[in-house]
Structure formats: C-alpha cells, structure tokens
Amino acid sequence: MRTLIALIACSIVAATASAADPGITPSTKNSVPKPIESIRPHSPAAASGGSGAGAASASASASASASAPAKSGAPVRARAMSEREREEQAEADLSAKIAARLAIMRANQAARVAQQAKAKKAAVAAAAVAAAPKVYSNHWSYEGESGPANWGRINPEWAKCSTGNRQSPIDIRDGMKVDLEQITFDYKPSSFNVTDNGHTVQVMVSGGNFITVGNRMYELMQFHFHRPSEERINGKGYEMVVHLVHKDAEGHLAVLALLLERGKPQPTIQTVWNNLPLEKFDTVSPSIVLDPMDLIPARRDYYTFMGSLTTPPCTEGVLWLVMKEPVQASPAQMALFSRLYPLNARPVQPASGRIVKESN
Ligand SMILES: [Zn+2]
Numbered sequence: 031m032r033t034l035i036a037l038i039a040c041s042i043v044a045a046t047a048s049a050a051d052p053g054i055t056p057s058t059k060n061s062v063p064k065p066i067e068s069i070r071p072h073s074p075a076a077a078s079g080g081s082g083a084g085a086a087s088a089s090a091s092a093s094a095s096a097s098a099p100a101k102s103g104a105p106v107r108a109r110a111m112s113e114r115e116r117e118e119q120a121e122a123d124l125s126a127k128i129a130a131r132l133a134i135m136r137a138n139q140a141a142r143v144a145q146q147a148k149a150k151k152a153a154v155a156a157a158a159v160a161a162a163p164k165v166y167s168n169h170w171s172y173e174g175e176s177g178p179a180n181w182g183r184i185n186p187e188w189a190k191c192s193t194g195n196r197q198s199p200i201d202i203r204d205g206m207k208v209d210l211e212q213i214t215f216d217y218k219p220s221s222f223n224v225t226d227n228g229h230t231v232q233v234m235v236s237g238g239n240f241i242t243v244g245n246r247m248y249e250l251m252q253f254h255f256h257r258p259s260e261e262r263i264n265g266k267g268y269e270m271v272v273h274l275v276h277k278d279a280e281g282h283l284a285v286l287a288l289l290l291e292r293g294k295p296q297p298t299i300q301t302v303w304n305n306l307p308l309e310k311f312d313t314v315s316p317s318i319v320l321d322p323m324d325l326i327p328a329r330r331d332y333y334t335f336m337g338s339l340t341t342p343p344c345t346e347g348v349l350w351l352v353m354k355e356p357v358q359a360s361p362a363q364m365a366l367f368s369r370l371y372p373l374n375a376r377p378v379q380p381a382s383g384r385i386v387k388e389s390n
Pocket residue numbers: 254255256273340
C-alpha cells in the first residue's frame with residue numbers, strides 16, 4: 031500500500047510539473063497558435079482553438095507534450111517502478127512467509143488440539159474403566175462351562191476355588207485317632223424357612239441354636255443338602271449329605287456334615303420336604319417349628335479338619351466336623367430330592383497333607 035501511495039504521489043508530482051511548465055500561460059491560451067516550442071504543453075484551449083493546421087500542430091504538439099515530460103522523468107519513473115516492484119516483491123515475499131508461518135502455526139495448533147482431545151478421550155476412557163470395573167459373572171453350576179473345574183476362573187473373588195490348598199470336600203482317610211472332645215449341642219425347636227436357591231434346598235433357622243467345640247461357640251445359621259455326598263470316607267461316598275453351617279461371634283465358620291444312607295424316614299427332613307417352595311428362588315416360611323437336634327445321630331464320633339466352603343467363593347478357614355455315624359433317610363425322601371437336584375456335589379479336592387483328626 032505504501033508503495034502504491036508513493037507511486038500515486040510520484041504521478042501527481044510529475045503531472046503537476048507538466049502543468050506548471052512555463053510555456054503555458056494564460057496569455058498564450060487564447061492566442062494564435064505559436065511555434066511548437068511555445069505551446070509544448072497540451073492545453074484544451076490550444077487544442078480547440080485555431081485552424082485545422084493549428085489544430086493539427088496543436089495535436090502534434092500535444093503528442094509531443096505527452097512524451098516530453100517522459101523524456102526528462104523516465105529514469106526517475108523507472109527507478110520508482112523498480113523500487114516499487116522490489117518493495118512489492120518484498121512485501122509479497124513477507125506476506126507469503128507470514129502466510130506459510132501462519133499455516134504451520136495453525137497446523138501445529140490443530141495437531142495440539144487434536145492431541146489434547148485424544149489424550150482427554152483416552153483419560154476419560156481410562157477413568158471410565160477404573161470407575162466401572164469389569165463385571166464378572168456370579169453364575170456357577172455343577173456341570174459344563176460354569177462347573178467346578180472353572181469356578182476359580184469365573185470370578186476373581188472365587189480364585190480360591192482354583193488356587194486354595196485347604197479346599198473341601200476331601201476324601202477323609204488316614205485320620206489321626208485321638209480323644210476328640212465331644213461336640214456340645216445346644217439346639218432347640220426353632221422357626222425356619224425353606225428356600226430353593228438354585229443350587230440346593232436350604233433351611234434358614236432362627237437364632238439361638240449353638241454348638242461348642244474347641245472352646246468356641248458357633249451359632250447355627252442354615253442347613254442344606256447335597257446329592258451325592260461331597261465327603262468321602264476312605265473312598266466311600268454316600269447317597270446324600272446334610273451340611274449344618276455355623277458361625278462364631280468373630281465370623282469363623284464351622285460346618286457339621288451328616289452323611290445320609292438309605293433306611294427309615296427322617297422326620298426333620300420330611301418337615302423340610304413338606305415345605306418345599308413350588309418355584310426356584312422362592313421361600314416358604316411355615317408357622318411350625320423344627321428341632322435341628324432331631325437330625326443328629328446318637329453316636330457323636332466325628333472327623334475334623336480345616337477346609338473351605340464347597341461352593342464359590344470357596345472361602346477357606348472353615349472348621350469341618352463330619353459325623354462318623356450316617357443318618358438314615360428313606361428312599362422316597364432321597365428320590366424326592368433327586369428330582370430337584372440329581373447332582374449338586376463338588377468333586378473331592380486334594381488333601382494337600384492337611385491333618386485329619388478323628389474320634390478314637
Ligand atoms: Zn454344603
């Protein structure tokens with residue numbers, strides 16, 4: 031722009047210089063055409079006034095006058111032009127450089143913004159993953175993909191099912207025969223309810239039923255059934271087993287196992303069967319009572335060892351008490367349970383050198 035202004039200024043100066051030529055004066059304007067020298071500058075008056083010859087000569091003089099100032103101003107204009115061109119070129123170069131720099135800056139900025147957006151997106155995704163940990167299945171069963179061999183892989187909280195070395199059940203053998211203290215039972219008629227929890231029939235018993243063993247008092251929480259028996263004794267399995275789950279005040283678990291063999295009907299089991307829910311996951315809460323003591327055999331000798339829950343999460347640190355004398359139940363009672371759960375027993379687990387004690 032500055033160049034343009036300078037150029038315009040130069041043109042004006044040149045034009046002014048031509049107009050101010052001493053040859054053009056008011057006195058000559060209206061006079062008869064003068065020799066070319068005297069009318070060098072073109073003038074409207076000179077061009078319009080006079081004869082044709084005069085007009086011609088005026089025209090000639092006009093063309094002469096057009097080129098006359100150019101003769102004296104040509105080098106200046108050339109210099110101005112080249113200077114202007116250089117300036118324009120420099121300006122164009124500068125503009126191009128600025129444009130190029132701007133383009134690079136914009137590209138860098140766009141890249142930074144994209145990078146930041148990408149990083150933010152990744153951070154948000156990572157936060158989402160951290161905030162919403164993977165949801166694991168809670169489904170397990172006794173067969174197939176969700177069967178006992180895979181329990182430890184289904185849910186990290188069930189890892190002990192695979193990695194534990196005090197898992198239950200076990201094949202009980204080579205017990206150390208010692209004078210085991212008697213288990214003290216403090217059971218009484220209690221209200222109860224019966225649930226089919228999808229894995230077994232479970233009987234919840236109201237509070238106040240205790241066993242005492244090893245100077246600890248455990249309260250009965252619930253009992254449930256497996257078919258066939260989970261425990262084996264010297265390799266021998268039983269048709270069913272009842273597990274009575276107890277907990278002490280500090281949360282330690284003690285499970286009393288009653289092996290079932292075919293024989294006479296068992297009244298307490300019959301009471302439970304009488305109150306079976308019609309649907310899985312339903313609960314029946316009868317108005318009658320049930321005395322868990324009616325399940326306990328007359329002979330109280332037992333095996334004891336440390337083990338685990340026999341279902342996920344396979345928690346260890348469970349005190350096992352397995353009564354040596356089986357409890358009888360009728361074939362009809364056994365058959366009834368087998369219609370609900372023909373197989374709900376975890377296979378035996380390695381004893382891994384754990385100590386088994388048994389009543390002498
Ligand atoms: Zn059980």
